[in-house]
Amino acid sequence: MSSKSTAWMLLIAVAVVAVPSLARSQQTRQAQIKGEDTDYDRIVEDFIQFDIGNIRDPAAIQRIKARFNGLKSDDAIPALVAGLNRSTRMRASCPITALSSKLKGILQNSQDPEVGAHVLRNLELRDAGGYTRHIRGVHDAAEKQLIRLKTKAGAEKHFKRRFEDEGR
Numbered sequence: 001m002s003s004k005s006t007a008w009m010l011l012i013a014v015a016v017v018a019v020p021s022l023a024r025s026q027q028t029r030q031a032q033i034k035g036e037d038t039d040y041d042r043i044v045e046d047f048i049q050f051d052i053g054n055i056r057d058p059a060a061i062q063r064i065k066a067r068f069n070g071l072k073s074d075d076a077i078p079a080l081v082a083g084l085n086r087s088t089r090m091r092a093s094c095p096i097t098a099l100s101s102k103l104k105g106i107l108q109n110s111q112d113p114e115v116g117a118h119v120l121r122n123l124e125l126r127d128a129g130g131y132t133r134h135i136r137g138v139h140d141a142a143e144k145q146l147i148r149l150k151t152k153a154g155a156e157k158h159f160k161r162r163f164e165d166e167g168r
Contacts, residue, residue: 009012009130015120031164037100040071040075040076040078040079040080041079041082041083043064043067043068043070043071043076044068044071044076044079044080044082044083045083045132046064046067047064047067047088047095047098047099048083048086048092048099049066049094050064051092051094051095051098051160052066052067052090052092052094052095055150061089063148066095066164068098068102068152071102071106072105072106072109073106074106074110074112074114074115076102076106077103077115077118077119078118078122078129079152080103080106081103081118081122081123082094082122083095084099084100084103084123084135084138085122085123087099087123088124088126088128088131088135089124089126091128091129091131093128093129093130093131096128096131096134096135097131100134100135100137100138101134103119103141104137104138104141106142107119107138107140107142107144107145108145110145111149113145113146113149113150115142116142116143116146116149117142117146119138119139119141119142120142120143120146123135123138123139125140
């Protein structure tokens with residue numbers, strides 16, 4: 001065989017081995033992404049169970065609190081909203097208060113309008129006795145976040161247009 005055909009055969013062999021390996025790595029990444037959602041859900045569910053008194057082990061409680069306090073990114077919003085909805089259905093006052101506070105904090109710092117939109121689409125506005133104001137507060141924070149981002153985007157657009165007009 002010539003060196004040229006050997007090189008082609010070697011290239012084909014590498015492709016046959018590499019393509020399935022690449023596909024497996026993409027599947028692994030997708031599974032990790034799905035796993036992250038599950039992690040957020042697990043963190044929120046563990047916190048709810050602790051907050052309603054179902055977990056009493058001091059080491060577990062410390063671990064649960066640390067993981068819950070670590071939820072600060074926009075990615076945690078779906079799990080937090082789902083947890084707040086579950087807590088509201090259970091009328092569990094302590095998780096309602098804690099989850100509402102966490103959601104409002106993330107909404108105030110978020111620069112992604114999808115975060116506020118997700119809350120408005122998925123938050124169940126239901127009566128939770130004296131804690132309904134907390135759920136309403138999350139709803140209001142989501143609306144304010146969207147207004148703030150829309151206003152900011154509108155102002156940037158206005159100033160850009162004004163700058164372009166002055167440059168002419």
